[in-house]
Amino acid sequence: MSEQHPAQQPPPPPPYGHAPQAHGQMQPLGAGPVGEVRGTGVAILLYFVTFGIYGIYYWFKVHEEMKRHTGQGIGGVVALVLALFVGIVMPYLTSSEVGTMQERAGRKRTVSAVTGLWYLPGIFILVGPFIWFVKTNGALNEYWESVGARR
Template identity: 45%
Template sequence: MTNPAYPSPPPPAPAAPGPTGPPGTPRGIGVSILLAIVTLGIYTYVWTWKTHAEIKNHSGIGVGGPLGFVIYFVVSPVTFFLLPSEVNQMVSRAGRPSRVSGMTGLWILLPIAGPIVWFVKVQGQLNEYWRASGATG
């Protein structure tokens, strides 16, 4: 019999589900920057679509490729905060420390070097996570 003055504790919250799909593809940071320059920015749309899709397919977190692409196309500054936030959630859910968060998007405010620093940080964290999850490349 339980004492009404001391109610039983609530049941523990279920653990967050782990990865659900295959890991994404590690991408060369220098090659990606070069492709963005050579294609006059078109590759950034491809990269955004693929990255959002890989995060969604692997972890179930995020907006996914098509919506990520639309967000980048319509209001690109949002992507600079959204994408590192999704990466942070995915990495943290796996119990690993993350070097990026939504605040990483503030790098975009620094002219010229800011977007490069942002990309190096985000893609670097992704490459590390994908390789630790079993991706090759």
């Protein structure tokens, strides 16, 4: 007599906040270390005092923290190379990654690649890049604080 097996059902969907990884393994989104909260005014001041060098450091650190936290994104090294050679893409990429991170965590997306338009062509109204940075860094800080970072 053959043993009857119940019909194979597909596995249940992953728990909220998890994403499939290579080879079918599951890794919680946001399971990595929490990033640093950076004061927007201090970051702007450091950018000017260091003649823009802090901006390159900022791209590297922010993208490295997001990649370590979520396991996804371009990471610090790629961000550094892009910042050095095609820096104009960075406002769009950074805002997009921050917004994606918010959305994956079940939060409202407050910034996206479209936010990068504040940077360019926003630079022609002079305050555009400042508006972009306040919006993007603010959204990133809010996210980090929501997952346990301290100011």
